[in-house]
Amino acid sequence: MSVTETIPTADVIRSKVDAYLDALHSGSSATIAALYSDDAILEDPVGSESKVGREAIVRTTAHSRAPGRRPNC
Secondary structure, three states: OOOOOOOOOHHHHHHHHHHHHHHHHHOOHHHHHOOOOOOOEEOOOOOOOOEEOHHHHHHHHHHHOOOOOOOOO
């Protein structure tokens, strides 16, 4: 967050979380990835190799949501 940005309100944060959960439930990797910036960095699960950029996030979420795939928890 830059010095000129303001801290988001609780309503803004809730709307972002709701959008993320809706995207997860949609089952669409592109919908999930669209919530990230073009240069986003995703580390999921924590400690794994970072995925950089929206396209990498699409590939990662598609792989993690593949039929028969179990979460790494």
